[in-house]
Amino acid sequence: MEHYEDQHRAEHEDSALIVNQGVQQPPSVNPNWKRVKRRELTTDEYVDGILSQNITILSKAITLVESLKPEHYAQAQEIIERCLPYAGRSIRIGITGVPGAGKSTFIEAIGEMVINLGHKLAVLAIDPSSERSGGSILGDKTRMETLVHNKDAFIRPSPSAGSLGGVARKTRESVILCEAAGFDVIFIETVGVGQSETAVHSMVDMFMLLQIAGAGDELQGIKRGIMEMADLVAITKADGNNILRAELAKTQFVNALNLFPTPESGWRPRVYTCSSVEKKGLTDLWSGVEDFLAFTKKEGYFKSNRNNQDKYWMFQTVNEALKESFYRLPAIENQLPDFEKKVLDGQLSSFVAAHQLLNIYFNNIAKKL
Amino acid sequence: MEHYEDQHRAEHEDSALIVNQGVQQPPSVNPNWKRVKRRELTTDEYVDGILSQNITILSKAITLVESLKPEHYAQAQEIIERCLPYAGRSIRIGITGVPGAGKSTFIEAIGEMVINLGHKLAVLAIDPSSERSGGSILGDKTRMETLVHNKDAFIRPSPSAGSLGGVARKTRESVILCEAAGFDVIFIETVGVGQSETAVHSMVDMFMLLQIAGAGDELQGIKRGIMEMADLVAITKADGNNILRAELAKTQFVNALNLFPTPESGWRPRVYTCSSVEKKGLTDLWSGVEDFLAFTKKEGYFKSNRNNQDKYWMFQTVNEALKESFYRLPAIENQLPDFEKKVLDGQLSSFVAAHQLLNIYFNNIAKKL
Numbered sequence: 001m002e003h004y005e006d007q008h009r010a011e012h013e014d015s016a017l018i019v020n021q022g023v024q025q026p027p028s029v030n031p032n033w034k035r036v037k038r039r040e041l042t043t044d045e046y047v048d049g050i051l052s053q054n055i056t057i058l059s060k061a062i063t064l065v066e067s068l069k070p071e072h073y074a075q076a077q078e079i080i081e082r083c084l085p086y087a088g089r090s091i092r093i094g095i096t097g098v099p100g101a102g103k104s105t106f107i108e109a110i111g112e113m114v115i116n117l118g119h120k121l122a123v124l125a126i127d128p129s130s131e132r133s134g135g136s137i138l139g140d141k142t143r144m145e146t147l148v149h150n151k152d153a154f155i156r157p158s159p160s161a162g163s164l165g166g167v168a169r170k171t172r173e174s175v176i177l178c179e180a181a182g183f184d185v186i187f188i189e190t191v192g193v194g195q196s197e198t199a200v201h202s203m204v205d206m207f208m209l210l211q212i213a214g215a216g217d218e219l220q221g222i223k224r225g226i227m228e229m230a231d232l233v234a235i236t237k238a239d240g241n242n243i244l245r246a247e248l249a250k251t252q253f254v255n256a257l258n259l260f261p262t263p264e265s266g267w268r269p270r271v272y273t274c275s276s277v278e279k280k281g282l283t284d285l286w287s288g289v290e291d292f293l294a295f296t297k298k299e300g301y302f303k304s305n306r307n308n309q310d311k312y313w314m315f316q317t318v319n320e321a322l323k324e325s326f327y328r329l330p331a332i333e334n335q336l337p338d339f340e341k342k343v344l345d346g347q348l349s350s351f352v353a354a355h356q357l358l359n360i361y362f363n364n365i366a367k368k369l
Numbered sequence: 370m371e372h373y374e375d376q377h378r379a380e381h382e383d384s385a386l387i388v389n390q391g392v393q394q395p396p397s398v399n400p401n402w403k404r405v406k407r408r409e410l411t412t413d414e415y416v417d418g419i420l421s422q423n424i425t426i427l428s429k430a431i432t433l434v435e436s437l438k439p440e441h442y443a444q445a446q447e448i449i450e451r452c453l454p455y456a457g458r459s460i461r462i463g464i465t466g467v468p469g470a471g472k473s474t475f476i477e478a479i480g481e482m483v484i485n486l487g488h489k490l491a492v493l494a495i496d497p498s499s500e501r502s503g504g505s506i507l508g509d510k511t512r513m514e515t516l517v518h519n520k521d522a523f524i525r526p527s528p529s530a531g532s533l534g535g536v537a538r539k540t541r542e543s544v545i546l547c548e549a550a551g552f553d554v555i556f557i558e559t560v561g562v563g564q565s566e567t568a569v570h571s572m573v574d575m576f577m578l579l580q581i582a583g584a585g586d587e588l589q590g591i592k593r594g595i596m597e598m599a600d601l602v603a604i605t606k607a608d609g610n611n612i613l614r615a616e617l618a619k620t621q622f623v624n625a626l627n628l629f630p631t632p633e634s635g636w637r638p639r640v641y642t643c644s645s646v647e648k649k650g651l652t653d654l655w656s657g658v659e660d661f662l663a664f665t666k667k668e669g670y671f672k673s674n675r676n677n678q679d680k681y682w683m684f685q686t687v688n689e690a691l692k693e694s695f696y697r698l699p700a701i702e703n704q705l706p707d708f709e710k711k712v713l714d715g716q717l718s719s720f721v722a723a724h725q726l727l728n729i730y731f732n733n734i735a736k737k738l
Contacts, residue, residue, distance in 0.1 A: 077724065084718050176720075303715075310719040311712050317723035322691040343680045346672075349453050350679040351545075354686035355446065365734060 043075055047082045050181045055154060058181045062174045066159045070328045080173050083180035088306075090184045091293055092175060094200040096191070096226065097210030102236040102276060103189060106210055108144050109276035113286065114185055115152045122183035123147070125158035126171050126196045154183060168199035169320050172313060175203060197226050202312055205302060206292055209233045211253070213246040213273075228260050230269050231292050234285055239275035246273040265301045267292055331364050332357060412444055416451045419550045424523060427550045431543045435528040439697045449542050452549035457675075459553045460662055461544060463569040465560070465595065466579030471605040471645060472558060475579055477513045478645035482655065483554050484521045491552035492516070494527040495540050495565045523552060537568035538689045541682060544572065566595050571681055574671060575661055578602045580622070582615040582642075597629055599638050600661050603654055608644035615642040634670045636661055700733045701726060 041049070041060065049057025064076045097103050111121050123144075147153040159170045175186055188204055190196045201207055209230035233253050238246035253271045262268060270288050274281030296302040326332055339357060342348040410418070410429065418426025433445045466472050480490050492513075516522040528539045544555055557573055559565045570576055578599035602622050607615035622640045631637060639657050643650030665671040695701055708726055711717040 077720070080720055081718075081724070084720060173720075307713050307715055310715075311709055313719035314708065314712050314722045314726075317719060318695065318726055319692060321723065321727050322695055323688060326687065326691055339683065340680055343683050344676050346676055346679075349450075350682035350686060351446070351449055351453060351542075353683045354690065355450070357683075357687055358690050362734070365731070 043078050043082070046075075046079045050079070050083055050177055051086060053182045055181070058154065058177060059156070061177050062156060065173045065177070066170050068328065070324070073324060073328075076173070080176050083176055087176040087179040090175075090179045090186050091206070091289075092186045092188065092204040093289065094188050094190065094197070094204035094207045095210060096189075096197050096200065096208070097212075097236075099191060101210040101212045103210055104144055105276040106234065106236050106274075107187060107189065108147050109279055110282050110286065111144075111147050111153060111187070112150070113279075113282050115150060117286075119185045120152045120154075120183045121147075121185045121187065122154040122156070122175075122178035123187045123189060124156050124171050124174055124178070125189040126167055126200055127158040127191055154178060154181075164196060164199055165316065165320055166323075168196070168203070169313075169316060171199075172203045197229060201229050202309055202316075205296070205305065206231045206289065208289075211235050211249065212237050213242055213249040227256065228263070230257070231263075231265070231267055232269060232285070232288055233257070233271040235271065235273040236276060238273035238281060239278045243273075249273075265296050265305070266299055267295055267301075325365070326361050329361060329364055331360050335360065412447050412451070415444075415448045419448070419452055419546055420455060422551045424550070427523065427546060428525070430546050431525060434542045434546070435539050437697065439693070442693060442697070445542070449545050452545055456545040456548040459544075459548045459555050460575070460658075461555045461557065461573040462658065463557050463559065463566070463573035463576045464579060465558075465566050465569065465577070466581075466605075468560060470579040470581045472579055473513055474645040475603065475605050475643075476556060476558065477516050478648055479651050479655065480513075480516050480522060480556070481519070482648075482651050484519060486655075488554045489521045489523075489552045490516075490554045490556065491523040491525070491544075491547035491550075492556045492558060493525050493540050493543055493547070494558040495536055495569055496527040496560055523547060523550075533565060533568055534685065534689055535692075537565070537572070538682075538685055540568075541572045566598060570598050571678055574665070574674065575600045575658065577658075580604050580618065581606050582611055582618040596625065597632070599626075600632075600634070600636055601638060601654070601657055602626070602640040604640065604642040605645060607642035607650060608647045612642075618642075634665050634674070635668055636664055636670075694734070695730050698730060698733055700729050704729065 041057070046057060046061050046064070050061055061076070061079055064072050064079070067073070067076070095103060095107065107123060111123065114121050144155055148155055156174065159167050171188065175188070178186055186204075188200050190200045197207075207229045209226065209232070211233060213235050235246045235249045235253070250271045250273050257269045257271070270291075272281055272285040272288055274285050276282075293302065296305070327336075336357070339348065339353045343350055343353050410426070415426060415430050415433070419430055430445070430448055433441050433448065436442070436445070464472060464476065476492055480492065483490050513524055517524055525543065528536050540557065544557070547555055555573075557569050559569045566576075576598045578595065578601070580602060582604050604615045604618045604622070619640045619642050626638045626640070639660075641650055641654040641657055643654050645651075662671065665674070696705075705726070708717065708722045712719055712722050
């Protein structure tokens with residue numbers, strides 16, 4: 001049960017799953033149960049739990065997906081495959097914006113509105129820098145206080161360890177699990193400063209850029225490549241003294257977006273202003289989202305985009321699995337630091353080190369199989 | 370000998386290596402030899418040829434490095450490892466600039482000067498887009514006409530197939546071979562528009578950005594990240610009517626570079642103007658290169674940078690080798706297109722496809738080992 005205790009556990013796991021003598025039920029059924037023994041769930045228990053929309057089990061399953069242990073990896077893959085037939089029936093929206101653009105407040109406000117429309121909302125995050133920076137986006141529980149306590153919302157911080165490729169793969173797998181658990185709107189939050197936007201773009205139906213109306217430098221801090229991905233731009237904090245500036249920013253964005261060629265979807269990106277605090281402009285903005293989805297579904301782009309993403313993820317999954325197979329092999333894990341040191345000290349060339357490591361790997365693989 | 374005929378063969382191979390009854394000598398030794406039979410060279414023959422500075426064999430060895438065949442891969446790795454003790458004694462300079470910045474003309478002009486100073490110059494290129502765009506940088510033989518015919522110069526176009534990671538790895542391996550063949554100045558050319566600059570940066574001692582003095586938009590088209598990598602900026606075409614504009618551009622660049630924090634090397638990037646046609650400013654610029662090298666060698670950055678690059682390449686080599694082992698396995702090569710099609714058609718999920726492919730791979734690997 002070590003993975004249960006590790007740093008990647010979910011927010012929702014505070015009300016830990018309580019099990020007793022192999023029979024597992026949600027704690028709500030029998031409040032007298034104590035934390036007698038935590039044991040590994042079987043794959044059946046995971047899958048049944050997810051499909052019966054048990055949030056605690058969904059959370060545990062995602063923890064399994066994020067785990068670095070080889071045995072968890074295998075089980076996680078089996079769970080995902082068995083959830084796949086129940087997945088895909090959601091809309092997946094990427095939301096990005098530089099720190100300070102008001103992402104949490106925006107997601108709280110629009111998330112509540114979306115839930116009131118009858119949806120179930122999952123909010124995931126991709127932020128491979130979270131380990132370095134010491135804090136994950138969405139990692140602070142006090143943020144999104146309303147959503148966190150809404151039974152139709154599921155908030156999950158970014159996996160905090162691993163390469164961008166690994167983190168992105170885990171997030172995409174979490175999307176599958178959330179969909180199987182009945183969430184039909186998925187937000188994937190990212191910080192609009194790095195390369196994670198491309199990763200998010202490869203797993204969403206729509207990409208939303210959040211921008212705060214500032215002092216005329218609205219376009220700063222956002223890389224051109226990110227702007228070009230946006231299907232919708234939301235100028236946040238359009239309230240009080242900020243309304244005029246927000247409108248100005250909107251005009252600037254409309255002009256800037258007009259300079260880009262029409263994207264493959266055929267959809268011309270739209271710009272909206274809104275206020276998360278005063279809850280203004282959110283309905284308009286959401287109808288923009290619905291327009292986009294109707295348009296791309298009608299034009300066939302929605303489906304072709306998902307199929308292309310699937311092909312991309314086939315390759316990504318293979319490449320990541322090859323790396324995991326290598327770097328998680330105990331023989332490699334044990335000897336890698338020594339090889340690294342020797343290369344840094346100039347005692348061993350990168351080539352020789354790599355080939356010696358590869359020999360260790362393939363010899364071990366051959367023994368194992 | 371198929372690799373010999375493939376699209377990746379080098380410019381220099383036109384004067385093909387002629388072999389006869391297992392004895393191999395450069396064609397110049399016996400002009401009466403005919404193209405009787407092309408056979409594979411042994412690893413010894415490759416290594417001896419490279420160390421005796423035989424350009425034709427160097428060229429063939431690089432073709433082997435670039436080959437996509439698994440059996441060539443193994444031999445290439447062996448050649449590289451045996452050349453390693455003779456490598457590393459060069460200066461490696463990355464040269465980038467948008468198309469039209471005058472890279473070829475500049476490399477011809479400065480290359481000739483460098484050779485006249487007693488150096489042997491190898492010019493390699495990284496351009497993973499070359500396959501798509503139909504033409505490789507440095508691929509046009511009529512460019513760099515003087516250098517191509519200079520016995521102290523070796524010009525090699527970008528490997529035209531593969532991912533950026535693969536192309537970069539091949540280029541880095543080619544650097545090793547060129548150094549073992551006695552080339553002590555290595556230029557690595559790249560087009561300053563994509564992500565290949567980061568790859569180049571990971572294998573050079575110094576990074577040079579070429580910029581043409583234009584109509585006030587000097588900074589356009591160059592991404593900020595690339596500017597930040599530059600140790601030296603050369604404003605080219607500073608001749609005729611262009612001199613004033615070049616000086617203006619220089620001032621702009623000096624100002625822009627001052628906004629960046631001092632790089633890890635501790636070296637403040639310098640800006641030079643030069644004319645490749647009139648051969649002006651080149652001596653100054655080259656003394657800037659020598660200043661940089663003296664500075665970083667004195668400060669220890671030169672060595673620590675190379676060691677860090679080595680560590681990076683250890684991981685890269687492992688990751689690439691894992692992928693090659695997978696994608697070059699005949700069973701995978703045969704079945705991959707079918708899997709791709711099924712995923713694109715929505716008949717198979719990316720996960721299931723990936724895991725079926727991985728099963729095929731590991732089963733085959735187990736049989737092979």
